[in-house]
Amino acid sequence: MKLKPLQLLNRLKELKLDSLFPNACIAIRVFCTIPVTVAEAERTFSKMKVIINIHRSTMSQERMTALILLAIESDLAKTINFDDIINNFA
Secondary structure, three states, X not given: OOOOHHXXXXXXXXXXXXXXXXXXHHHXXXXXXXXXXXXXXXXXXXXXXXXXXXXXXXXOHHHHHHHHHHHHOHHHHOOXXXXXXXXXXX
């Protein structure tokens, strides 16, 4: 029977063999997270290339860096309450 890495890890835990093979379980967990990490980095660099190509000649390096950071962390940026920020600086 062939198992995918995540299925193997779950099966080891079900059979309570994770204490018998702790290093194997750690290695499988690390292996399962690698694709997620690579995809996130690729999306970040892709977004950065688009922003740089569009705005290369029209803004300073500092402003471009801030814009790229906002684009990468867009989920966090959407939760910002601008009224609170304006009140703090007013």
